[in-house]
Amino acid sequence: MTEKTFTESIEMYLKTLAEAGLGEPIAIGKIAEKLNITPVSANEMVQRLSRQGLVRHTPYKGVELTKKGRGVAVDVIRRQRLWECFLLEHLNLEWSQVYDFACSLEHATAPIVTEALAKFLGFPKTCPHGNPIPDENGNFEILDGIPLPAIEVGKNVIVQSIKHPPGDVLAYLQERNIMPGQQLQIAEVAPMEGPLTLEINGREVALGLNIAEFVNVTLCEE
Amino acid sequence: MTEKTFTESIEMYLKTLAEAGLGEPIAIGKIAEKLNITPVSANEMVQRLSRQGLVRHTPYKGVELTKKGRGVAVDVIRRQRLWECFLLEHLNLEWSQVYDFACSLEHATAPIVTEALAKFLGFPKTCPHGNPIPDENGNFEILDGIPLPAIEVGKNVIVQSIKHPPGDVLAYLQERNIMPGQQLQIAEVAPMEGPLTLEINGREVALGLNIAEFVNVTLCEE
DNA sequence: TAAAATGTTATGGCTGCCCTTATTATTCCA
DNA sequence: TGGAATAATAAGGGCAGCCATAACATTTTA
Structure with missing residues (x-):
């Protein structure tokens, strides 16, 4: 060895x-x-x-x-x-x-x-x-999650994993409840690389594209 | 601060x-x-x-x-x-x-x-x-234990603490059950800085003075 | 295809923490 | 009190891992 x-x-x-x-x-x-x-x-x-x-x-x-x-x-x-x-x-x-x-x-x-x-x-x-x-x-096992920005508007998804982001981004995500297991919906995608608007537990939350890249999700089956 | x-x-x-x-x-x-x-x-x-x-x-x-x-x-x-x-x-x-x-x-x-x-x-x-x-x-709190070599022959004692010894001495002590809480008796003190003979759980165990210095004990009341 | 961006190499420098060898100072003990 | 043991100082070195600056190479992109 x-x-x-x-x-x-x-x-x-x-x-x-x-x-x-x-x-x-x-x-x-x-x-x-x-x-x-x-x-x-x-x-x-x-x-x-x-x-x-x-x-x-x-x-x-x-x-x-x-x-x-x-x-x-x-x-x-x-x-x-x-x-x-x-x-x-x-x-x-x-x-x-x-x-x-x-x-x-x-x-x-x-x-x-x-x-x-x-x-x-x-x-x-x-x-x-x-x-x-x-x-x-x-x-x-390699995860099958998809980066959040690749999801279509209107889809229900569950957060699977968060890739390790720089700086204080984890605290930012925690405050907004964007953590594994959390269900959410993409309510809107702003043009020109603008932020995503998510619906989380009935609340609307804006999330920049750069940050959203760190969030991997799976589609809800329904 | x-x-x-x-x-x-x-x-x-x-x-x-x-x-x-x-x-x-x-x-x-x-x-x-x-x-x-x-x-x-x-x-x-x-x-x-x-x-x-x-x-x-x-x-x-x-x-x-x-x-x-x-x-x-x-x-x-x-x-x-x-x-x-x-x-x-x-x-x-x-x-x-x-x-x-x-x-x-x-x-x-x-x-x-x-x-x-x-x-x-x-x-x-x-x-x-x-x-x-x-x-x-x-x-x-500062311990009130006494180094084992300072104890008289025949006294019953309980191991209170072990000062951190060099090398593999801890494994040596563990093998001989010399650990906090263990009761033991000093059976004999050899002359010329010779080893102590201890009685531990009915067995006789020899222990060099240098090692014994690391063992702090308290007298059993009886 | 040329300029911008990115990557590479070279040079020199710094800090922390360790080493050896040698010299000098102090303390301890017989 | 003098030699042995211990401690201190000096000088020179090494390695890991970082820095800056500058020159040069390659790749990307507009």
Whole structure:
């Protein structure tokens, strides 16, 4: 077993790559933006990761996780999402806050602790934001949710998951009850990339397109 | 409020100082030994801590926590001991392992999480090793236990607490059932700084003096 | 197809925290 | 009281991970 241990910084890079999409290469600029560092620094670091066989970097094309890198990333994500469950369900912390708190804890969690935590929680399948929690072997189901902006006006949908957004957007969503399990309807789509108007529990709520991209929903059958 | 945040390294120095005794100054050499670094490095770091007002360093005399430093140290200790309780009682991890696991988590735990954890655990008064858990304001009771080597032969005692020992000593103690709450008797004291012979649950157990120093006990009343 | 946007490389610098080696100062103890 | 042990200081170094600035390469797009 290559049971190595990686720095917090490395784990954050790998997690960021995994969260950004496990298919296509990610632009270095995007990584830099998400990690709040300069593109030059991101470039440096990507080279280090490349040397360690954790990512594959095609200049001017982007960065991809290798199998090894993906394995680490999935493990980090597992740890984080388990902690999110614990913090929300057992410590009763705010839905909008558990991501950040769990992000600190994830880097300080040994494998034995991770597995004991998973058992304690009853092996949850998803985190409080609706995203899947990989199992001990790194396997997880890919969600079938659709980004909210792709839904037609008038359709009833249920929020399935929230992709991790930047800044205080989670608190913004929580205030408006846009959380997994919530049913809502698209009441109106403003022209010129304008906001969506949603109907949630009988109330009208406007939601910018950029934010709506982070909300994945499934159609209600009726 | 000076609600600053400190590096993991700084927290470890301060915690080490607090654990080594909250009275007299600690020699730099001792700190270096406990943190597994060279005395030169420890000296450097102590100067940094001094500049930040966290410790008071009297050359050739030793290092002491300032009020500010003690506050941080007590907070770190609170976090660690709460996690120890959680890891032992809820995740069912080994008594001998929870100290180290908690030590990683303690540096990644925000105040809100600490308080929520304390509430979840029911505000425990001591950690699994019998050491007091400071409350939210940093107050805690000082234990009245006596180091095992100070007890006379023949006396019945109950283990009150285990000071944190180096290396694998906790596993060694756990194997021999020397844990808080355990009743035992000093059967024999070998001459020339030789080991103690203890009677535990009808079995005889030899325990070196150096290790016994870490075991605090109270006399059984009868 | 040329300008704008983005990515890459080079250079130099910074901080935190650790290291070694060597010299000097102080304290402790026999 | 003098040598051993311990502590302090100095000088030089390393590594991780970030920064800025500048020059240059490639890709995108208008």
